[in-house]
Amino acid sequence: MILVTGGAGFIGANFVLDWLARHDEPVVNLDKLTYAGNLETLASLQGDARHVFVQGDIGDSALVARLLAEHRPRAVVHFAAESHVDRSIHGAEDFIQTNILGTFRLLEAVRAHWSSLDGADKSAFRFLHVSTDEVYGSLAPDAPAFTETHTYEPNSPYSASKAASDHLVRAWHHTHGLPVLTTNCSNNYGPFHFPEKLIPLMIVNALAGKPLPVYGDGMQVRDWLYVKDHCSAIRRVLEAGRLGETYNVGGWNEKPNIEIVHIVCALLDELRPRADGASYSTQITHVTDRPGHDRRYAIDARKLEAELGWKPAETFETGIRKTVQWYLEHPGWVANVQSGAYRQWVQAQYGAA
Numbered sequence: 001m002i003l004v005t006g007g008a009g010f011i012g013a014n015f016v017l018d019w020l021a022r023h024d025e026p027v028v029n030l031d032k033l034t035y036a037g038n039l040e041t042l043a044s045l046q047g048d049a050r051h052v053f054v055q056g057d058i059g060d061s062a063l064v065a066r067l068l069a070e071h072r073p074r075a076v077v078h079f080a081a082e083s084h085v086d087r088s089i090h091g092a093e094d095f096i097q098t099n100i101l102g103t104f105r106l107l108e109a110v111r112a113h114w115s116s117l118d119g120a121d122k123s124a125f126r127f128l129h130v131s132t133d134e135v136y137g138s139l140a141p142d143a144p145a146f147t148e149t150h151t152y153e154p155n156s157p158y159s160a161s162k163a164a165s166d167h168l169v170r171a172w173h174h175t176h177g178l179p180v181l182t183t184n185c186s187n188n189y190g191p192f193h194f195p196e197k198l199i200p201l202m203i204v205n206a207l208a209g210k211p212l213p214v215y216g217d218g219m220q221v222r223d224w225l226y227v228k229d230h231c232s233a234i235r236r237v238l239e240a241g242r243l244g245e246t247y248n249v250g251g252w253n254e255k256p257n258i259e260i261v262h263i264v265c266a267l268l269d270e271l272r273p274r275a276d277g278a279s280y281s282t283q284i285t286h287v288t289d290r291p292g293h294d295r296r297y298a299i300d301a302r303k304l305e306a307e308l309g310w311k312p313a314e315t316f317e318t319g320i321r322k323t324v325q326w327y328l329e330h331p332g333w334v335a336n337v338q339s340g341a342y343r344q345w346v347q348a349q350y351g352a353a
């Protein structure tokens with residue numbers, strides 16, 4: 001049994017679905033169901049005894065202690081976070097609460113649980129912290145990609161809060177001996193991505209005939225990884241990562257945002273052409289850039305590749321095609337997210353949980 005936090009979010013839900021598709025080890029999924037948590041994503045697991053969903057906050061120490069005592073997981077995989085940079089600019093409070101204070105409380109609850117274990121259970125236990133490349137700050141155009149030893153230079157309230165959580169995780173290992181692993185991954189894309197993020201927003205707006213808003217000149221470079229490759233990296237680190245180590249996860253797919261938008265438009269032109277025959281790229285509009293917008297992130301994933309033999313299965317070309325196809329095939333999921341109906345979905349499916 002493993003305990004996953006934030007398993008109703010984009011990456012966490014993909015992780016839970018992939019985990020249970022591979023074997024029968026059960027998952028306890030602790031998620032607060034903020035706006036970003038969507039149980040409809042996990043609808044295929046309804047009635048599946050291997051998936052125990054608990055709506056709750058990682059900062060609720062009593063709840064986490066109870067879950068750990070009751071289910072005795074062999075590992076905790078910590079995804080739960082406030083994750084959207086724009087939201088952190090408008091208001092950072094939730095980011096401080098969940099990403100920093102929540103992670104601290106989770107670490108303390110996990111430490112108490114781990115301290116109570118003996119022998120093989122204690123030595124096999126793992127706490128895997130899922131983090132981001134954004135903690136490293138912004139790279140100059142020709143600078144080498146981020147390695148695990150790059151200085152922490154977070155620039156947004158989001159990345160600062162994630163950086164703080166990384167430091168707490170590190171300290172709980174060095175001070176208390178907690179068996180931790182940390183992954184710092186580049187931008188993810190793929191199925192079930194909330195349409196406030198670049199790729200799903202472009203797909204959804206394009207199909208709705210709306211403008212495709214690109215920040216500034218669109219030349220912000222991000223390193224893109226298909227979400228299922230991120231999940232496979234986490235599984236591999238959980239299985240064989242060295243305790244206390246950090247592993248960067250990326251797919252060597254650096255691209256400026258504007259190029260991503262053109263690729264999405266070209267795929268939509270091919271798979272779902274506009275009725276008037278024009279390209280979706282005619283809907284692109286440039287909007288005022290985000291304050292403090294980092295220009296470039298790039299991940300050097302050689303440590304993970306060399307030490308643990310991990311490699312992404314998808315190239316950007318195969319992954320983005322799968323992603324666009326997924327959105328075309330799941331208009332109901334998109335519509336429920338956009339209308340807010342996914343918030344009622346839990347009520348309808350699970351009763352007043």
Ligand SMILES: NC(=O)c1ccc[n+]([C@@H]2O[C@H](COP(=O)([O-])OP(=O)(O)OC[C@H]3O[C@@H](n4cnc5c(N)ncnc54)[C@H](O)[C@@H]3O)[C@@H](O)[C@H]2O)c1
Binds near residue numbers: 008032081082102
């Ligand atoms: N999306 C990316 O490109 C990316 C890249 C690298 C790392 N990450 C990291 O991966 C993790 C997951 O990212 P995501 O994109 O899936 O985020 P997301 O916003 O889609 O999902 C976050 C989930 O956490 C839950 N949550 C939030 N606060 C909580 C709390 N206090 N207690 C319990 N649950 C809570 C939400 O309900 C939601 O289901 C985050 O830690 C993020 O920093 C994301």
